Amino acid sequence: MSNFVKELQSVAMEIPGETAVECEEPMTFSQLWSATDSFAGGLQDREITTGDRVAVHTSDPRSFLIAVYGTLRAGCVPVTLPACYENRAVRRVLSETEAKALVTDSSPIMSLLTSSEALRVAVTVDTDTRMGVSLSSLLEDGSMNGSNSRTGIDVVRRPDDAPALIAYVDRDTAPPVDRGDEAPLAVVYTHATLTAAATAGASLRPEGADGADGDLESHCSGLQLSNPIEFMYGANATLTDGGRYHPIAEPDSEAIRSLIVTADIDRTFLTPQQYRDLRASDLSTEEYDLTVVESTPTAIGGQSGDTGDADRLFGLPETGLTHRRTPDDLESGTIGTPLSDVRARVLERADGDELAVAGPALMDGYFERSSLTDEMTETLDEAHWIATGVPVQSRNDEIVLATESDAARAASTR
Secondary structure, eight states, X not given: OBOTHHHHHHHHHHSTTSEEEOSSSOEXXXXXXXXXXXXXXXXXXXXXXXXXXXXXXXXXXXXXXXXXXXXXXXXXXXXXXXXXXXXXXXHHHHHHHTOSEEEEOOSOOHHHHTSOSSOOEEEESSSOOTTSEEHHHHHHHHTBOTXXXXXXXOOOOBOTTSEEEEEEOOGGGOOSXXXXXXXXXXXXXXXXXXXXXXXXHHTOOOTTOTTTTSOOOEEEESSOXXXXXXXIIIIIHHHHTTOEEEOOSSOOHHHHHHHHHHSOXXXXXXXXXXXXXXXXXXXXXXXXXXXXXXOSTTTTSOOOSOOOSOEEEEEETTTEEEEEEOHHHHHHXXXXXXXXXXXXXXXXXXXXXXXXXXXXXXXXEETTOHHHHHHHEEEETTEEEEEEEEEEEEETTEEEEOOHHHHHHHHHXX
């Protein structure tokens, strides 16, 4: 039995004075770990205990990390929401998950407070605190016990297969199936999954990059922390490897460009559009260790024109990162090379073949969507596989992306 956040604790004990999070108010590992203690203490003060859920809906990276890691430290389950979710979707999530606490930078929050009987406290981040408690106050109060001394909240042990994260996804990352309604959709990960993804993420450096075989010393990203790919393979991987995490609160092209030019960054995750924007600027992108992350079924296909020299990583919230794609792979249309311990195969479907993957960082399932989970999963050769919805075909023992005409032709012959 373990708790993923103990990985962070080990690093904080080893290098407490090193910078962990580079942001407007930088945090050392010691400060980050202390903040998780205070947050966990604040939850315990409100009798929010092991297995309870805590919703986190904030675009502020520092607050996001404190809330999620503090929730894990208390043995609770963080429920992360994309910053783009508006109050209607947030209310639906609070009701569906029965979250006991909400961390939010939304305003006003009255409608959120009245949307769920289970909700006990709203923790506000840089917003009106009249209807809740500010994060700074919670951290200050949660760090002290009745004797006016530090709490020192122990990390609550959890089984490896216990839920560790419920991540709601953006519309752009919705699965390639008919969900039947427009309800928010969440992916569930276990503690074992977070550990496996962090281990894999620490080793994902651009091929040929300086020090690519060494520790991941720094990482920045244009992806939002609420994107589980970024949280697991970016933040978790960097911090549990003892590196510096450089979040970008508002990742527009100018903010990304400024950071990678002025800071010493080992690795930068970008969306395909962000990479195109940088290449269209006067930045010499080949001088920096840039990695394009294709985290939607549509992002991996449809590349046209000059796609640049950056390596690409493909993976969905349902699968974690699964493939590395080089410029040659893009040119030939192949799916790329599976990452360590990941397997790929072609699933034959009546309406066209699709890519399926098996690996250590697959989701445990969709939250409260058992029929959809069953539709997306297969058990083949005693292994658990997830269908990605990416149309492919097998060619000379390689998996090749299928064009629209390929898929239509295949369907017509069945």
